[in-house]
Amino acid sequence: MDIVNEVEAILGYGDTCNHCLGRFFGKRSFGLTNEERGRALRITHEIAANEPHREPDPQSCWICGGELSRVDEWAAKVVEAFRGIEFSTFLIGTKVPPLVAESEETVWSDLSLHDPEPLKAEMNREVGKAVSALSGKTADLKHPDVVAVLDLAEGTVEVQINPVFFFGRYLKYERGIPQTHWDCRACRGAGCERCNFTGKQYADSVEELIGRPVIEAFDAENAVLHGAGREDIDARMLGSGRPFVMEVEAPRKRSLDLAALEEEINRSAGGRVAVHLVGWSDRKTVQSLKSDKAHKKYRILVEIDGPVTSDEFRTALDQLKGVTIRQRTPTRVSHRRADRVRERQVIDIQCTGTQDDRYWVEVVGEAGLYIKELVSGDGGRTQPSLAQILGRTASVVSLDVMLVKTANEYGE
Numbered sequence: 001m002d003i004v005n006e007v008e009a010i011l012g013y014g015d016t017c018n019h020c021l022g023r024f025f026g027k028r029s030f031g032l033t034n035e036e037r038g039r040a041l042r043i044t045h046e047i048a049a050n051e052p053h054r055e056p057d058p059q060s061c062w063i064c065g066g067e068l069s070r071v072d073e074w075a076a077k078v079v080e081a082f083r084g085i086e087f088s089t090f091l092i093g094t095k096v097p098p099l100v101a102e103s104e105e106t107v108w109s110d111l112s113l114h115d116p117e118p119l120k121a122e123m124n125r126e127v128g129k130a131v132s133a134l135s136g137k138t139a140d141l142k143h144p145d146v147v148a149v150l151d152l153a154e155g156t157v158e159v160q161i162n163p164v165f166f167f168g169r170y171l172k173y174e175r176g177i178p179q180t181h182w183d184c185r186a187c188r189g190a191g192c193e194r195c196n197f198t199g200k201q202y203a204d205s206v207e208e209l210i211g212r213p214v215i216e217a218f219d220a221e222n223a224v225l226h227g228a229g230r231e232d233i234d235a236r237m238l239g240s241g242r243p244f245v246m247e248v249e250a251p252r253k254r255s256l257d258l259a260a261l262e263e264e265i266n267r268s269a270g271g272r273v274a275v276h277l278v279g280w281s282d283r284k285t286v287q288s289l290k291s292d293k294a295h296k297k298y299r300i301l302v303e304i305d306g307p308v309t310s311d312e313f314r315t316a317l318d319q320l321k322g323v324t325i326r327q328r329t330p331t332r333v334s335h336r337r338a339d340r341v342r343e344r345q346v347i348d349i350q351c352t353g354t355q356d357d358r359y360w361v362e363v364v365g366e367a368g369l370y371i372k373e374l375v376s377g378d379g380g381r382t383q384p385s386l387a388q389i390l391g392r393t394a395s396v397v398s399l400d401v402m403l404v405k406t407a408n409e410y411g412e
Contacts, residue, residue, distance in 0.1 A: 001111070007045040009111055014062035017069065018042060019122065024107065026117025034122055035068075063103050064119055067152055068126070074157075075130030078148045081157040082135065086254045089140035090131065093149040094123040100152070123150060143282075145254060161250040164218065165281040166258060169241030172206055172231065174272045175398075179230040180207040202233070206273050210246065213268045217261055218251035226286045228294050229367065231401045239297070239402040241276060245286045289406070293367040295347060297403035302359045302375055302386070305393035313351060313359055316389040320346050320374070328381040330373050344369035358397060372396045 001009070003025070010016060010024055022038030029037065046053050058069035067074075078092070096119055108116050127150065128139045147160040182201035183189035191197040211223035228243040262277040304313070323346050329339045348364040363371055370382065375394050377385035387394040 003041070004045055004048045006111055006113070007041050008049070010107060011042075011045070013107060015056055015060040017056050017058040017061035017064060017066070019058070019068035020061055020063045020104075020119070023104075023117045023119065023122055024113055025115050026122070027115035034117065063100060065100075067119075068122060071123075071126045071130050074123075074127045074150055075134055077157045078127065078131050078150075079134050081148060081159045082146060085146060085159070085161060085252050087137065087145035087161075088254075089138050089144045089146075090128075090135075091140060091144035091147045092124045092128040092131065093147055094120045094127075095149055095151045095153070096120050096123075097153045123152075161252065163283075164220075164248040164251050164254055165245055165283065165285065166248075166277055167243070167245050167279055167281040167285060168262070168275050168277040169243055170206060170210060170227075170237065171239075171241045171274045172235075172237040172272070173274070175234045175236060176202070177209075177272065178202050178205045178233045179227055180225060181205050204272070209269045209273045210265055210275060213264045214246060214248060214261070217253070217256055217264065218248045219253050220248045221250040223248050226289055228289050228292055228404055228406055229296070232372075232399065235399040235401055237401045238299075240404075241274075242401070242404045243289060243294075243406055245281050245289055247283075247286065292406045294404050294406045295367060296365055296369075296401055296405070298363045298365070298371050299352075299400045299402050300361050300363065300371060300375070301355065301397040301399075302361050303357075303395050303397050304359070304390065308390060308392065310351070310354070312390070316386055317349050317351055317361065319389050320384065320386065321349050322346065323384065325369065325374060325385075326383050327370050327373060328378075330370050330378050330381065332372075342368060346374065362402070371399060 006024075007021070010021060018035045018038030020034075020038070021041055022032075022034030022036065025037060025041065026034055032040070042056075043053060045051075058064075059066035061068075082090070100119060104116070104119060107113065131137070131148070132139055143162075145162055147162065149158040149160065151158065178201075182205070184192060184195035184199055184201050186192050186194040187199065189199040191199045195201065207223070207225035210225060214220070214223040224247040226245045226247060231237050231242070258277045258279065262275055266274045324343050325346060326341055326343055328341050329337045345366040346363065346369065347366060348362075350362055351359050352362050353360040363374070365371065365374075370378075372395075373382040373385065375386045375396050377383070377387040377394075380388075385394075
């Protein structure tokens, strides 16, 4: 079937606007809009059939119902929907009614057309060009700041604001603060007397202490902290801090001064946590951060049940240095971690002093090494352990993370 016969067959389905007629051959030729292509095809068909020229009424088009003649109206709706949102780049998406999609796909299939362009694609492109002209902003197909979704059936525009990411390091000076929000164990976040109807197991988290001023500054819906690992709730994070990426969800502001934001976060946290913000980031960095196997340095205060000389203690530590430890999932986290045996290396361990018959110890461990269990043995679930070597009960009184060294420093 030649192209004139194909045009005749398409027009036989019902009134078809020039946009839709051109779309059926949208990937043929270059330098033409679908409307121009459709008009040319219509005129060619009319000449071949010796019929008078007739411009179609776009509103009577059996496929799009005139939507492609309302591009400027849609663009105006989008610009209005973007009002009050700071952005540099955007993307247009279109939700096409199922019946419309089925109609054009039926024609493609019936006539074995190989070069059509879907209605969605033309709406996205043409409305995008019109929005760019009205707003002065740039369309970005890969990483737009905002996305406008046109709902053709409802005649509405839904705006999706993509997140902003920034990278930094945080320090936690106060024990008893989890890294992220925990739902109350009793009510699972619903709110009850036990949690004072907050739905939270702990009143605050590092994520919330950093996130509250972030949400306000960006006029955002939420802020999610992605950390390079996490310290125990009863541990402090000292030294140079733990690398993290903050994901700011649905921010209506984007171009903030990170130095000023850092100052406001630190002021708001009241000395409980502090941050050093390094720069802007992205979702790819979040993935790298999560997969990075960071070595960590800890400072712990160890208590031994019964008398142990300093020499005996140091000799026991030497027996752990450089050793690969077999650790079955610790009892204290077995309710939320898979029960399996992990092998992790003690890279370095040494005694740095004493305090009230207790010992200060610095440990450098491979990522995933459970330090408390390295000391206590966890009832034989960790082997070897300091308690096993000494033949005495041993426990960690306090633990501070002093260094989280990542393989990639993410722009630092």
